[in-house]
Amino acid sequence: MSNHPYKPGPFLSQITVPSDLRTNFTEEQLPQVAQELRQYIVDVISEIGNSHFGASLGVVELTVALHYAFNTPEDQLVWDVGHQAYGHKILTGRREKFHTNRLKGGISGFPKRSESEYDTFGVGHSSTSISAALGMAVANHYKGEPQRQHIAVIGDGAMTAGLAFEGLNHAGFEKDANLLVILNDNCMSIDPNVGALKEYLTDITTSHTYNKVKDEVWKLLGKVSKFGPDAQTIASKVSHALKGTLLKQSNLFEALNFRYFGPVDGHDVIGLAKVLADLKDIPGPKILHCVTRKGAGYKFSEEGNPTKWHAPGVFNKETGEIVKIVPKSPEPPKYQDVFGHSIVELAEKNDKIMGVTPAMPSGCSLNIMMQAMPKRAFDVGIAEQHAVTFSAGLATQGMVPFCNIYSSFMQRAFDQVLHDVALQNLNVVFCLDRGGLVGAS
Ligand SMILES: Cc1ncc(C[n+]2csc(CCOP(=O)(O)OP(=O)(O)O)c2C)c(N)n1
The missing domain is CATH 3.40.50.970 (Thiamin diphosphate (ThDP)-binding fold, Pyr/PP domains)
Structure with a gap:
């Protein structure tokens, strides 16, 4: 019996931990899982307030696909900043406590190592994920556990920090590190993202060359899954395809020795699950560029001002009206x-x-x-x-x-x-x- 009024949908109610997701559902059922997960976040956060919102909504499909494709917590999933990890919390044993998010005695609003074995790294301050996941990958390779996957999910905002570049720089040199960086690109920090990197990412996303290569790589990966050739063959085929076209345009991540894949639609949960499963077979540091929309899937945050919906407080989920707390007596200006x-x-x-x-x-x-x-x-x-x-x-x-x-x-x-x-x-x-x-x- 739960001690709160929030009811998960029929699929979500069957998931306590990610292995339930992996064993109970087919790929075709993932969109419904994602839809119920999103609804659960809306139901709870609209009432408890005091939480982040748009960032978690924007990665619902990615969260479901990650826990479906990877063997968490054996595979290490590292979130960046962590304000987008609500879906992850709900899928990893904390659904029944989710209504206590950020409340005294409740669960943390960010991944926290002491809270769950699925929270591989404590966060809050941004741009740590690549360095942390690389450390995990290097340690596990050294320990003789090369099959374990290490995935850093980093926003385009967090990617602007020096620390993220330091991690990329080192990772590109650790050719044995089994590291996948997922760039969650929604063009937003809390405010619109800024800087030359942001312009570069927009260029890649809209460039026809990149999209053409993306299709070729997807086709290749499709063949790979069907016939199951060894990882070396896949890697050399993919890198050949990339070198022929991408390098002409000089890809920043390729220049740092990462294999770059994408951009892909970060809301296509079935496509994501497939590509993530395929990427497991590609050794070394790699990056998957996912294009997402902050606040996606809930009309008011998707169509409204993303900065306002970053952490809106209590709101009416039917009308999208944000409830203003009227102070008892006039307050000084902020x-x-x-x-x-x-x-x-x-x-x-x-x-x-x-x-x-x-x-x-x-x-x-x-x-x-x-x-x-x-x-x-x-x-x-x-x-x-x-x-x-x-x-x-x-x-x-x-x-x-x-x-x-x-x-x-x-x-x-x-x-x-x-x-x-x-x-x-x-x-x-x-x-x-x-x-x-x-x-x-
Ligand atoms: C070191 C540091 N500086 C500032 C912040 C405040 N902050 C929290 S989330 C955020 C934006 C993050 O943008 P992005 O990584 O693109 O993630 P999104 O919210 O778009 O999913 C900022 C600036 C922080 N958490 N850490």
Whole structure:
């Protein structure tokens, strides 16, 4: 007997752990499983609030396909940031506790090693998945367990961080590491994603050459599954197909020794399950580029503003109306809004002032300045270290950068604050918000 009102659909109710998914259902039934999983997330999160939303909805099909194709928890699935892992939690023994998400005494809103053997790595801060999964892959190869799969699922936002590039750089050199990086590309961070990498990914996604090669690779993989040739043959055929066409266009990931596959439709759960199963046979580091939509499958988040639906709070699931909590007495304005308006006021008087945020323009309200003075306010991506050293560089030239970082994420940039700003006596103004104890946000 459950102690909550949330009823899973008929398929979802048969899944306690992923082996149930693998044994009880055919590939053709996966779309229904995905649909019920999505509905369950909508039912619970709309009522409990205080949770993330759009990111988990966007990876429902990917989550089902991953647990279907791979032998979790023997195969190691590593989520990045972890705010998208609600479907994973529900499929891995926590459906009956899901209504306690992020509540006192309840389950964590992020993967947590002490909570489940399926949570291979604790997350919250972004861009750790490639390094962590690579470490697992190298360790298991060393231990003589080369059959185990290691899968890092990373968003296009998280991919903008230096740490993610450091992981790619090392992984491309570890040719025996059984590592699959899944790039969950929805063009969104919390706000629209930014930077040259984002433009590059958009180019790949819309390029006809890439799509043609993708089809060829899919065909090849299809043949492979039917006739079951050995992994070496597959690898050399695929890499031959790729070299002929892709390399002419110089693929960033191929240049780093990854085998690149995609882009594929991240909402086609049957197609995903097939391609993931096929990729198991391809040795070494590889990347699957999945195109998804944040908030997919629920009308209001899919058609509405994805930033608003990143973490909407309580909402009416029938109308999509987000419930505003009316405070008992008038509250002071939010810190970030005071900051956002003040920096514009100050910058109007002092043309040396510039604003910098690492991927939190709406969270820290620098978006007010980005709109008013686009040449003087920068979203630099999820890159706290770079944000600080970039600010230091601005300061060496007489600018007055206001570098605005959530206190928790500032941990990433301690060294830059000391080495690049303080020791060099540079005039950088740090504006930290979300300091102290943070409750529901
Ligand atoms: C180091 C760090 N900086 C900032 C954040 C805040 N943050 C949480 S989710 C997110 C966006 C992640 O975008 P993406 O990886 O593309 O995933 P999506 O939400 O689009 O699925 C950001 C900036 C964080 N978690 N960690």
